[in-house]
Amino acid sequence: MAQQHETVAVPGHAGIDIGGTKISALIVDDAGEIRSRGSVPAPAREGGTAMADAAAALAAALAARAGVRLRSAGVGAAGVIDHASGSIRAASATFVGWTGFPLGAELSARLGVPVGVENDVNAFLLGEAAAAGIRDDVLGVMLGTGVGGAVIIDGELRRGPHGAAGEIGHTPGYSDLVCTCGQIGHLETLASGTSIGLRYTERSGRDVGGSREVAALARDGDADARAAFHAAGRALGRACASAATLLDLPRAIVGGGVAHAWELLRPGIDEALHTDAPVSGIPLHILPARLGGDAVALGAIETARSLVLTAAS
Numbered sequence: 486m487a488q489q490h491e492t493v494a495v496p497g498h499a500g501i502d503i504g505g506t507k508i509s510a511l512i513v514d515d516a517g518e519i520r521s522r523g524s525v526p527a528p529a530r531e532g533g534t535a536m537a538d539a540a541a542a543l544a545a546a547l548a549a550r551a552g553v554r555l556r557s558a559g560v561g562a563a564g565v566i567d568h569a570s571g572s573i574r575a576a577s578a579t580f581v582g583w584t585g586f587p588l589g590a591e592l593s594a595r596l597g598v599p600v601g602v603e604n605d606v607n608a609f610l611l612g613e614a615a616a617a618g619i620r621d622d623v624l625g626v627m628l629g630t631g632v633g634g635a636v637i638i639d640g641e642l643r644r645g646p647h648g649a650a651g652e653i654g655h656t657p658g659y660s661d662l663v664c665t666c667g668q669i670g671h672l673e674t675l676a677s678g679t680s681i682g683l684r685y686t687e688r689s690g691r692d693v694g695g696s697r698e699v700a701a702l703a704r705d706g707d708a709d710a711r712a713a714f715h716a717a718g719r720a721l722g723r724a725c726a727s728a729a730t731l732l733d734l735p736r737a738i739v740g741g742g743v744a745h746a747w748e749l750l751r752p753g754i755d756e757a758l759h760t761d762a763p764v765s766g767i768p769l770h771i772l773p774a775r776l777g778g779d780a781v782a783l784g785a786i787e788t789a790r791s792l793v794l795t796a797a798s
């Protein structure tokens with residue numbers, strides 16, 4: 486009796502965001518309407534098979550709950566992605582057994598639909614660009630635990646021959662501090678959530694956590710906390726200006742957890758745009774992301790839908 490009201494399933498797509506601590510997914514129908522969303526802890530230390538199992542089970546459960554029959558699924562995953570095969574080319578040590586894992590094929594076998602795999606920062610930018618109606622050129626920067634980047638040129642993601650284009654977080658010249666990658670002075674040493682916490686500790690002698698805690702102190706007027714955000718914003722602004730100068734980019738979209746403290750980053754960004762503006766004289770607009778936690782999954786769906794369209798044509 487309880488099932489009597491069940492309606493016929495509508496066609497739709499799953500977007501899956503695979504991170505080091507959490508797997509999030511959402512289901513959209515063919516009109517692009519979000520029908521359901523949810524997340525589960527990521528079994529990142531248990532290997533690729535466990536991750537694929539968890540991601541597929543989440544997507545299937547959400548689709549069933551939403552009454553959606555999946556036509557495709559898209560995944561945004563951390564690491565360097567081999568876009569053609571959907572496998573992971575390289576990944577951080579957080580992900581055990583992830584490098585070389587054929588994620589696309591494994592998920593496709595579990596879900597029974599075509600699966601597109603994209604680097605998570607690329608997926609973030611695809612999602613944000615679609616939401617903003619941008620069809621030409623844009624830089625994307627994600628300020629999270631680390632700093633990731635992505636570039637869309639002429640409406641197309643620029644992945645690079647090795648899938649590693651856009652790694653703005655590991656460009657040098659911003660400090661004399663050691664980066665998570667072992668090199669010196671990268672943007673990430675000032676602008677990641679982790680780094681903002683560390684830089685605050687160096688200034689104040691107090692360890693309060695990451696960027697979220699430092700942001701709360703900054704809003705309460707703590708000068709060291711404000712200085713840590715100012716340095717992050719200034720480095721971010723300079724990095725965006727460098728990329729814009731090189732590629733004639735009119736805008737950058739900045740997301741990730743740190744971007745929630747936009748009003749704290751903004752003064753440093755503005756200072757950098759004043760002192761280091763692109764010499765072209767064309768204004769560079771640096772904007773906060775608007776999709777929040779949905780950006781990666783929605784961008785992954787863009788990849789998945791194009792896969793279905795390609796197969797149909």
Ligand SMILES: [Zn+2]
Pocket residue numbers: 654655656664665666667668671673
């Ligand atoms: Zn680095």
